[in-house]
Amino acid sequence: MIQDLRDILFLDIETVACEAEFGNLNERLKVQWSRKANFMRRNEDLSDEALFKDRAGIHAEFGKIICIAVARFVDSESGEPILRTKVYAGHNEKELLVTFKNMVEKLDPNTLKLCAHNGKEFDFPYLCRRMLINDISLPAALNIAGRKPWDIPHLDTMEMWKFGDFKHYTSLDLLAAIFDIPTSKTDIDGSQVNAVYYDSGDLDRIKEYCQRDVIVLAKLFLKLKVIRLNSELTVLTA
Numbered sequence: 001m002i003q004d005l006r007d008i009l010f011l012d013i014e015t016v017a018c019e020a021e022f023g024n025l026n027e028r029l030k031v032q033w034s035r036k037a038n039f040m041r042r043n044e045d046l047s048d049e050a051l052f053k054d055r056a057g058i059h060a061e062f063g064k065i066i067c068i069a070v071a072r073f074v075d076s077e078s079g080e081p082i083l084r085t086k087v088y089a090g091h092n093e094k095e096l097l098v099t100f101k102n103m104v105e106k107l108d109p110n111t112l113k114l115c116a117h118n119g120k121e122f123d124f125p126y127l128c129r130r131m132l133i134n135d136i137s138l139p140a141a142l143n144i145a146g147r148k149p150w151d152i153p154h155l156d157t158m159e160m161w162k163f164g165d166f167k168h169y170t171s172l173d174l175l176a177a178i179f180d181i182p183t184s185k186t187d188i189d190g191s192q193v194n195a196v197y198y199d200s201g202d203l204d205r206i207k208e209y210c211q212r213d214v215i216v217l218a219k220l221f222l223k224l225k226v227i228r229l230n231s232e233l234t235v236l237t238a
Contacts, residue, residue, distance in 0.1 A: 008072070010072070015064065037051045068127075087210060097130060184212035
């Protein structure tokens with residue numbers, strides 16, 4: 001197997017608002033959210049409460065991580081790569097992040113690379129911010145302060161697709177469609193995660209969706225690197 005593939009940890013996170021309702025925030029955070037909501041509202045006639053339910057989860061200051069799916073390529077007995085996946089999920093964000101950190105720190109920091117779709121603008125900074133908010137020191141793979149851009153071990157499939165076009169946003173699902181990769185959006189998509197979590201209480205459904213996303217991510221990476229396998233990719237889930 002190509003050596004570089006072994007060194008990549010593919011990941012995807014799912015996030016929700018830090019509270020089920022705007023009214024559950026303490027008074028200081030209510031004031032801060034109202035200020036942010038003024039910038040987001042534009043011409044929309046939405047209350048602070050409605051905006052919180054709809055968008056708080058995408059802001060690390062007002063959201064939390066409930067699920068992290070990871071995947072790594074390993075060698076099979078025949079030498080063909082196998083994709084192993086694992087999902088970390090829970091209602092206690094600090095416990096979830098500590099478990100994820102412990103897993104990352106078992107990997108070789110000299111070779112490890114993290115890969116996510118739009119990871120440089122969302123997943124990686126979100127993870128860092130939520131770890132610090134939870135009083136967790138950052139693992140070396142995420143502790144990038146003061147490092148030169150070319151020394152940061154982060155890969156981003158959206159950036160790989162941009163080819164320097166920094167105005168261009170392409171979703172993971174669109175790229176999956178272009179490259180004929182089965183979609184992960186079979187029953188929910190990212191916009192529905194907050195409702196599935198708070199209204200339905202269905203964390204297992206979110207875990208399955210997140211796991212599908214990280215599988216799509218890894219398959220997309222192979223396409224973008226033009227890495228052809230001799231047989232269909234075997235995926236082992238845990």
